[in-house]
Amino acid sequence: xxxxxxxxxxxxxxxxxxxxxxxxxxxxxxxxxxxxxxxxxxxxxxxxxxxxxxxxxxxxxxxxxxxxxxxxxxxxxxxxxxxxxxxxxxxxxxxxxxxxxxxxxxxxxxxxxxxxxxxxxxxxxxxxxxxxxxxxxxxxxxxxxxxxxxxxxxxxxxxxxxxxxxxxxxxxxxxxxxxxxxxxxxxxxxxxxxxxxxxxxxxxxxxxxxxxxxxxxxxxxxxxxxxxxxxxxxxxxxxxxxxxxxxxxxxxxxxxxxxxxxxxxxxxxxxxxxxxxxxxxxxxxxxxxxxxxxxxxxxxxxxxxxxxxxxxxxxxxxxxxxxxxxxxxxxxxx
Amino acid sequence: xxxxxxxxxxxxxxxxxxxxxxxxxxxxxxxxxxxxxxxxxxxxxxxxxxxxxxxxxxxxxxxxxxxxxxxxxxxxxxxxxxxxxxxxxxxxxxxxxxxxxxxxxxxxxxxxxxxxxxxxxxxxxxxxxxxxxxxxxxxxxxxxxxxxxxxxxxxxxxxxxxxxxxxxxxxxxxxxxxxxxxxxxxxxxxxxxxxxxxxxxxxxxxxxxxxxxxxxxxxxxxxxxxxxxxxxxxxxxxxxxxxxxxxxxxxxxxxxxxxxxxxxxxxxxxxxxxxxxxxxxxxxxxxxxxxxxxxxxxxxxxxxxxxxxxxxxxxxxxxxxxxxxxxxxxxxxxxxxxxxxxxxxxxxxxxxxxxxxxxxxxxxxxxxxxxxxxxxxxxxxxxxxxxxxxxxxxxxxxxxxxxxxxxxxxxxxxxxxxxxxxxxxxxxxxxxxxxxxxxxxxxxxx
Ligand code: HDD
Ligand code: HEM
Ligand code: HEM
Numbered sequence: 001x002x003x004x005x006x007x008x009x010x011x012x013x014x015x016x017x018x019x020x021x022x023x024x025x026x027x028x029x030x031x032x033x034x035x036x037x038x039x040x041x042x043x044x045x046x047x048x049x050x051x052x053x054x055x056x057x058x059x060x061x062x063x064x065x066x067x068x069x070x071x072x073x074x075x076x077x078x079x080x081x082x083x084x085x086x087x088x089x090x091x092x093x094x095x096x097x098x099x100x101x102x103x104x105x106x107x108x109x110x111x112x113x114x115x116x117x118x119x120x121x122x123x124x125x126x127x128x129x130x131x132x133x134x135x136x137x138x139x140x141x142x143x144x145x146x147x148x149x150x151x152x153x154x155x156x157x158x159x160x161x162x163x164x165x166x167x168x169x170x171x172x173x174x175x176x177x178x179x180x181x182x183x184x185x186x187x188x189x190x191x192x193x194x195x196x197x198x199x200x201x202x203x204x205x206x207x208x209x210x211x212x213x214x215x216x217x218x219x220x221x222x223x224x225x226x227x228x229x230x231x232x233x234x235x236x237x238x239x240x241x242x243x244x245x246x247x248x249x250x251x252x253x254x255x256x257x258x259x260x261x262x263x264x265x266x267x268x269x270x271x272x273x274x275x276x277x278x279x280x281x282x283x284x285x286x287x288x289x290x291x292x293x294x295x296x297x298x299x300x301x302x303x304x305x306x307x308x309x310x311x312x313x314x315x316x317x318x319x320x321x322x323x324x325x326x327x328x329x330x331x332x333x334x
Numbered sequence: 335x336x337x338x339x340x341x342x343x344x345x346x347x348x349x350x351x352x353x354x355x356x357x358x359x360x361x362x363x364x365x366x367x368x369x370x371x372x373x374x375x376x377x378x379x380x381x382x383x384x385x386x387x388x389x390x391x392x393x394x395x396x397x398x399x400x401x402x403x404x405x406x407x408x409x410x411x412x413x414x415x416x417x418x419x420x421x422x423x424x425x426x427x428x429x430x431x432x433x434x435x436x437x438x439x440x441x442x443x444x445x446x447x448x449x450x451x452x453x454x455x456x457x458x459x460x461x462x463x464x465x466x467x468x469x470x471x472x473x474x475x476x477x478x479x480x481x482x483x484x485x486x487x488x489x490x491x492x493x494x495x496x497x498x499x500x501x502x503x504x505x506x507x508x509x510x511x512x513x514x515x516x517x518x519x520x521x522x523x524x525x526x527x528x529x530x531x532x533x534x535x536x537x538x539x540x541x542x543x544x545x546x547x548x549x550x551x552x553x554x555x556x557x558x559x560x561x562x563x564x565x566x567x568x569x570x571x572x573x574x575x576x577x578x579x580x581x582x583x584x585x586x587x588x589x590x591x592x593x594x595x596x597x598x599x600x601x602x603x604x605x606x607x608x609x610x611x612x613x614x615x616x617x618x619x620x621x622x623x624x625x626x627x628x629x630x631x632x633x634x635x636x637x638x639x640x641x642x643x644x645x646x647x648x649x650x651x652x653x654x655x656x657x658x659x660x661x662x663x664x665x666x667x668x669x670x671x672x673x674x675x676x677x678x679x680x681x682x683x684x685x686x687x688x689x690x691x692x693x694x695x696x697x698x699x700x701x702x703x704x705x706x707x708x709x710x711x712x713x714x715x716x717x718x719x720x721x722x723x724x725x726x727x728x729x730x731x732x733x734x735x736x737x738x739x740x741x742x743x744x745x746x747x748x749x750x751x752x753x754x755x756x757x758x759x760x761x762x763x764x765x766x767x768x769x770x771x772x773x774x775x776x777x778x779x780x
Contacts, residue, residue: 052444053447059400060440063404064430064437067433071423071430081729082415088412089408089412092409093744098401103393103397104755106393152732300500308434312434316434316438326445
């Protein structure tokens with residue numbers, strides 16, 4: 001495996017971590033928005049306490065992705081920044097509002113009416129950001145970005161404002177919500193809350209399953225490369241089958257209240273989904289022109305990041321483990 | 335407004351906004367750790383209360399620092415894709431180091447803010463230390479990356495493509511090495527002065543309050559020492575600029591013609607027609623002396639350079655002068671505080687001094703913003719000096735005034751809320767330290 005492939009794999013690992021950790025924080029925000037019924041206040045409290053100590057660390061995965069992208073694959077970063085200017089800008093605004101309102105809500109010295117406003121903004125931006133993130137990934141999957149576009153619409157809007165990316169957006173959102181619901185089950189001992197999130201987790205799992213099918217269907221025309229890999233190859237079919245069985249297993253485990261196992265299934269399921277996408281996309285970063293091989297930075301740069309990553313891992317993983325051990329008990333994830 | 339101007343304004347706005355939060359994020363952990371360390375050493379609960387109060391106030395700044403920093407890492411590409419494509423392989427490795435500093439910072443910040451009762455006091459203090467250290471590392475690295483834009487190193491141009499890349503040489507560029515300590519000192523001086531100003535204000539309202547007394551002492555110590563060191567670091571930096579970016583220095587110092595025994599010039603308005611500065615005050619030989627330790631040494635003037643490469647002169651020079659002026663004020667104020675401490679044991683003993691400290695609350699931040707405007711506008715028309723013009727780096731997407739407006743309203747909104755929250759935060763003074771403490775302070779943060 002060449003260095004550029006290694007760094008592409010690192011990008012995929014970082015994306016997986018961002019989905020599993022940062023994604024779940026967004027998902028928790030979605031449940032914050034949808035919280036209703038008599039336990040509404042408790043649900044809000046649970047969500048606030050669950051993500052408080054960890055969201056900033058989880059957010060850094062995204063920064064790492066951007067950093068590796070512009071260092072190791074600078075032309076890809078530049079291409080995305082030009083063609084996807086609009087959704088990226090909106091994503092950033094969503095991220096700012098999400099983080100800022102969470103901080104306003106939780107680090108204020110008083111607790112009064114205005115906190116309801118912060119809650120609303122927090123949860124709406126938690127809903128919009130994953131939608132945009134998924135849309136952006138969808139647009140990257142389709143690729144074919146116009147190089148010298150004739151007009152504004154062709155150059156900067158139509159590459160992402162079309163069915164396949166938008167469905168990817170919805171799929172991402174549901175997947176994040178699903179993860180969050182499953183994680184939250186292990187954050188509380190209140191049977192009422194557990195019941196609520198159990199129902200939600202099952203619902204989200206079902207919708208995510210349907211959307212995954214929809215992504216594949218649409219992909220047949222929009223992203224033939226992805227579709228071909230996932231449906232015509234042996235590994236593609238295998239991975240799809242595994243993801244499907246994991247979904248069924250997770251739902252079964254949720255029904256029988258085996259939450260720890262359900263969470264493990266969910267984590268595996270999301271990991272495999274991200275990897276299935278990544279491997280099917282390989283070697284393209286943005287099809288059909290930009291690949292892992294032709295868009296990579298010079299070897300020295302790649303070496304430098306690889307070494308920096310090696311050292312970084314030695315520092316970051318033990319620290320992350322320490323963080324999660326303190327706040328999430330027993331060395332378990334998220 | 336042209337797209338180029340919109341992009342430049344937006345970039346400046348985002349950087350200037352992030353800078354405030356980044357400075358607080360770099361300096362406050364040190365202040366908190368000092369307060370907590372005093373608590374562990376002396377057992378006085380007021381110190382613990384100070385540390386916890388600061389932690390709660392700073393948490394908001396951290397969060398906004400993180401999200402506005404994220405804006406920047408996208409916006410560099412959204413506005414200047416050509417620049418990032420060019421610079422990414424050379425200076426990007428520096429950012430990957432920064433990425434890990436962010437990680438450790440965010441992780442240990444979580445432990446610091448939420449772990450008061452979950453880890454031992456020593457582990458808690460150590461977590462604060464890691465936050466402080468990684469904040470400083472991020473600041474240093476990003477400023478070194480900026481220094482590279484001033485003095486690009488670590489590559490050779492072959493057929494218009496940067497080749498033979500050496501990321502380490504790029505990172506250790508001569509501008510960055512001098513800019514980084516100047517920036518770190520700026521962060522400590524600014525945050526120290528600001529925090530001291532707030533506690534001085536409250537001390538004037540609640541005379542004798544131990545809580546504010548202790549907070550003021552720590553903040554002033556950090557801010558004052560940095561403010562005293564700052565002009566020295568600035569002078570070293572100026573010598574470096576004189577050597578490596580002589581045109582920029584000439585603009586800073588209003589040196590139009592090359593001259594031996596150049597004076598230090600104060601004030602003045604640039605006259606486009608006559609190409610001179612009107613109404614300028616001169617201190618003979620001072621500039622040559624400051625830059626070369628020799629009153630008769632030659633200082634290169636602007637006219638030696640192609641006029642097409644002159645930066646916007648008024649903006650750059652005014653910003654530079656403002657920074658130096660405020661630097662002198664901060665230095666004097668710090669020295670006053672030192673002499674009070676020497677004579678009376680504490681700077682908080684003089685009402686006059688406290689009043690002056692309140693007035694000095696924002697000066698550090700203003701000086702730092704001014705310094706950055708001087709540096710960045712003074713680099714124009716280049717984004718990478720000598721290699722890439724700002725205009726060439728611009729994204730092709732039209733209508734950039736729209737994101738400019740969007741982010742302007744976003745930042746305005748955040749500013750209003752942060753100011754209001756800080757006001758609420760400040761006006762809730764812990765009353766129990768009016769007298770020497772009688773019983774342990776309960777969880778302030780809970
Ligand atoms: C508290 C803030 C503060 C104070 C009091 C000063 N500075 Fe400063 N200065 C900065 C904050 C700053 C800064 C914002 O941090 C800059 C912008 C870029 C940088 O690296 O540091 C800077 C840049 C900067 C530069 C430009 C570097 C370049 O373009 O590459 C010079 C020559 C000086 N400073 C010199 C001084 C001198 C002679 C001072 C004497 C009083 C001084 N500064 C006080
Ligand atoms: C946080 C402190 C900083 C402030 C307040 C600041 C301020 C500014 C200002 C005022 C401009 C506009 C200059 C003009 O067009 O006339 C600018 C441009 C720019 N700055 Fe900075 N800057 C800061 C730090 C940095 C750092 C650390 C980097 C990169 C590592 C950077 C990269 C850029 C780029 C790429 C541009 C746009 C191109 C250009 O106008 O030259 N800045 N900044
Ligand atoms: C002089 C200029 C700058 C200084 C001194 C500085 C310093 C810092 C510091 C100390 C932090 C962490 C503390 C906090 O969250 O408040 C931070 C956060 C951040 N900065 Fe900057 N920065 C500068 C400019 C930039 C630029 C140009 C970029 C974009 C490439 C950037 C990207 C980031 C990011 C992504 C974060 C968030 C990290 C997190 O999640 O904790 N910064 N900055």
